[in-house]
Amino acid sequence: MALGIYISVPFCRTKCSYCNFASDVLSRAVFERYVDRVCADIANAPAMAAEAGGLLEREVDSIYVGGGTPTVLEARQLERIFEAVRGQFQMRPSAEITVECAPGTLSPQVLDSLRQCGVNRVSLGVQSFVDGEAAAVGRLHKRETILDDIARLRAAGIANINIDLIAGLPHQTEDSWGESLAQTIATGAPHVSVYMLEVDEDSRLGRELIAGGTRYHAHFVPDEDTTADFYLGACEKLEAAGVAQYEISNFARPGFESRHNLKYWTRQPYLGFGVDAHSMLLSVSPQLEAIRIATPDALEKYVAGSPPRTTVVSQTAALEETFFLGLRLNRGVELNEIAARFGEKAIDDVGPAIAEAVASGLIVQECDRLRLTPRGRLLSNEVFQAFITTAETLGEV
Numbered sequence: 001m002a003l004g005i006y007i008s009v010p011f012c013r014t015k016c017s018y019c020n021f022a023s024d025v026l027s028r029a030v031f032e033r034y035v036d037r038v039c040a041d042i043a044n045a046p047a048m049a050a051e052a053g054g055l056l057e058r059e060v061d062s063i064y065v066g067g068g069t070p071t072v073l074e075a076r077q078l079e080r081i082f083e084a085v086r087g088q089f090q091m092r093p094s095a096e097i098t099v100e101c102a103p104g105t106l107s108p109q110v111l112d113s114l115r116q117c118g119v120n121r122v123s124l125g126v127q128s129f130v131d132g133e134a135a136a137v138g139r140l141h142k143r144e145t146i147l148d149d150i151a152r153l154r155a156a157g158i159a160n161i162n163i164d165l166i167a168g169l170p171h172q173t174e175d176s177w178g179e180s181l182a183q184t185i186a187t188g189a190p191h192v193s194v195y196m197l198e199v200d201e202d203s204r205l206g207r208e209l210i211a212g213g214t215r216y217h218a219h220f221v222p223d224e225d226t227t228a229d230f231y232l233g234a235c236e237k238l239e240a241a242g243v244a245q246y247e248i249s250n251f252a253r254p255g256f257e258s259r260h261n262l263k264y265w266t267r268q269p270y271l272g273f274g275v276d277a278h279s280m281l282l283s284v285s286p287q288l289e290a291i292r293i294a295t296p297d298a299l300e301k302y303v304a305g306s307p308p309r310t311t312v313v314s315q316t317a318a319l320e321e322t323f324f325l326g327l328r329l330n331r332g333v334e335l336n337e338i339a340a341r342f343g344e345k346a347i348d349d350v351g352p353a354i355a356e357a358v359a360s361g362l363i364v365q366e367c368d369r370l371r372l373t374p375r376g377r378l379l380s381n382e383v384f385q386a387f388i389t390t391a392e393t394l395g396e397v
């Protein structure tokens with residue numbers, strides 16, 4: 001089974017108020033040290049996998065460079081990372097190679113470097129096509145910037161483009177959300193990701209919302225019901241435009257589903273490099289299902305060489321993951337496939353949870369297939385919790 005590779009680049013031009021990722025605005029002097037460490041880790045991947053007890057496949061069919069904003073790196077730094085990957089792994093000719101990009105960071109040099117590195121997919125962190133909404137959360141681009149980037153990507157031969165949108169941003173209204181959706185559809189982008197604003201203590205905006213304050217435009221954030229309505233409206237409008245939902249937050253035209261992200265949801269092996277990067281490899285031990293590896297989530301610790309954290313995935317944990325990752329997909333999970341892999345008892349054990357979710361209108365069961373309903377997608381965390389009995393044994397989800 002071919003491997004997926006994820007590379008974290010935790011640098012940004014500015015820190016958005018809603019961001020809860022391990023990324024920050026730092027001096028360019030840090031970039032080279034970071035790239036050095038990432039390249040060294042890639043070269044050391046076989047030893048790292050062996051030490052963790054994981055099976056390392058050398059053939060790769062997807063690379064995803066995320067962040068942060070990878071395109072704030074210099075062109076030569078991006079090239080070094082891809083050279084390191086190709087020096088250690090065998091790339092399939094049809095591999096999907098994605099780089100995340102903030103609008104306005106695609107300099108001619110970086111764009112040319114992406115082409116030379118074989119990048120064939122770009123994920124644009126648009127969030128909103130309404131300039132006032134984007135500015136309110138710290139985004140530096142305007143609508144014209146986004147449209148220009150899309151045009152230049154296509155001219156460079158990169159037509160597989162994803163557009164990220166966030167429902168529930170400060171100042172967002174039904175009309176302005178509809179404007180962002182209409183503009184997204186008009187671009188013809190073959191993939192769209194729609195996220196509902198997360199309210200947690202890991203972002204400045206989230207902390208302000210929890211505190212009931214007014215900084216970061218927190219008092220202009222739509223309520224949860226309105227945000228949910230925005231999300232449901234996006235599902236309908238994108239579907240009508242031929243961009244079908246295939247996962248809770250992801251929509252694509254036929255054949256443009258994210259092959260890399262599907263690895264996460266279908267539990268295929270992947271290897272992560274960089275700050276707060278996660279890996280899942282099949283275990284060399286027949287008693288274990290897999291192993292998960294997590295790098296430090298602090299830049300200083302990562303660059304200093306702090307070792308990664310390894311956790312084992314037992315059969316019980318693997319069963320739980322199969323349910324709550326598989327249910328993220330619109331196609332859901334097949335009970336007969338799960339029974340063949342984990343035994344009939346596994347299905348019997350989760351029978352009460354399935355029955356309760358069906359009765360609550362969160363899951364629909366069609367023969368042996370379970371799928372989330374539209375309401376179930378809105379309340380997916382509640383559904384997933386019902387299938388988790390030993391969450392403390394899990395690493396990255």
